[in-house]
Amino acid sequence: MSIRFDGKVAIVTGAGGGLGRSHALELARRGAKVVVNDLGGDRTGAGGSSDAANKVVEEIKALGGEAIANGSSVTDDQGVENMVKQTMDKFGRIDILINNAGILRDKSFSKMTMEDFQLVVDVHLMGTVKPTKAVWEIMKSQNYGRIMVTASSTGLYGNFGQTNYGAAKLAVVGFINTLKLEGQKNNIHCNALAPVAYTRMTSDLMPPEAEQMLTPESVSPGVMFLVSEDAPTGMILCAGAGVFAAARMEEAEGIFLGREDLTAEKVAENWGKISDFSNAAPFFMGGEQTGKFFKLATGGK
Template sequence: MADIRFDGKVAIVTGAGGGLGRQHALELARRGAKVLVNDLGGALDGSGGGSDAANAVVEEIKAFGGEAIANGSSVTDDAGVQLMIQQAMDAWGRIDILVANAGILRDKSFAKMEVGDFQVVLDVHLLGTVKPAKAVWEIMRQQNYGRIVVTTSSSGLYGNFGQSNYGAAKLGIVGFMNTLKLEGQKNNIHVNAIAPVAATRMTENLMPPAMLEMLKPEYVTPGVVYLCSDEAPTGVIMTAGAGAFAVARIVETEGAYLGEGGLSAEEVRDNWDKIADPAGQQPYDMGGAQTAKVLRKVQGG
């Protein structure tokens, strides 16, 4: 099969001044995409900012003959997001790919976490995904083409101590993707999620050096590049790290119909093994499929 190329396509990568985002931007550019490199340039907790990191990645891209521009907007700022989109449209006249990668950490146990620490992480990860996606959505609809890759995490899918804010935001992004995949289908807009395991500023203090070496960001990027391609699926959560790739799914058990007359908490307790039995469990493509299953169970199916 032919190599995946992005000649003539325009990509925006948020949080692309370092780590995963930098690798995504570099590889898309190597494969022919024109890339807007967005990075606020702030500290890990979101404080501060500047365009030096984004400019440095742009220079890397130009050094190997690629085409790129830098943007220092915050993905939480409405005017900044609009500026980012306008820059790309003014330079190249279209936007084909959005990789929503920007993020921060404010890790604390829930008992010690301030609501403000929760809010700012939700703003950057969840609304910082929603706002750029909203800004490119109509452009992609008019083009009848778009590829959006959002960034989730095992902390959202499965939980992680000290990351209630981060986990809530990251699973919220999956819920967002699950609806966009439906609404984008008629206009050839595919929306997928990457759940990376990588050595970045967010993880460098959590792992020993040998493990960090195995988990280079560039080992995640091939999955992201595939999800940006013409052949990409839609509505998929891809996990990636150290060269290993998998698909994560939310599944529902077949469950049990307990009837309506005299239904009680005790019946739920007494039938718990059947309710939770994983045999026959499956993922659903949309919320209505769950309703259909419930009605089938009521009718004896």
């Protein structure tokens, strides 16, 4: 099995360095035409420069690939519109969107300002929603699309000092959980990546020796599969240091406690059964949970 992207056009946001650069280069090596988007700000979102995106474009061209740079902010409606227009004018189609752009403004919740919370949510959540919205109808008309969002273990499990980041990163999982359903009939597959990598954003959060193991290049192979023709849909892939693991949300089987004389005390008394995950199962859509509730509440009828 050989994964190739010949004839495919990919947009990678936040591709001026780190994970985004690695994804963009690997797409190009495998034949894709790549739009390298990067605002060029620092990890807090301040500043801006086209230098980083242009350097990655030059790297791709040196490999014999085809690429263009774009400096739009993923939070700016007009900028996102211009990015998509630039892509369509140059290449005529958009097959792959990798939502990778992000910033950090870490502080404990007590010390975090609402401005820092809002900005991180805007970049990670709305900075994923806006490019996805901009390419959605194009992908539908093509009857083909592969969309990847970048989640995080912070969103899945939590990390101290990252309430803003965690809220946004779990939100993008919720986003693709519905997109996977709406995109099915048009062959649009939507997946999430939860990476661990030593990059400019994380360099002061990890010991220096982690740099040798947690390379962006040890994550990108998983991304190539998630945006390939044979990609699954609705999956969360955790990746780092060459290790790959699928993650999922599960729900305990639960029990029916009746609707008469139902009290908080009854819930407390049965908490062991309510929280028993020995027969837990994932759902592909929310309606499956409703079906389970009806089944339990009616004795299986």
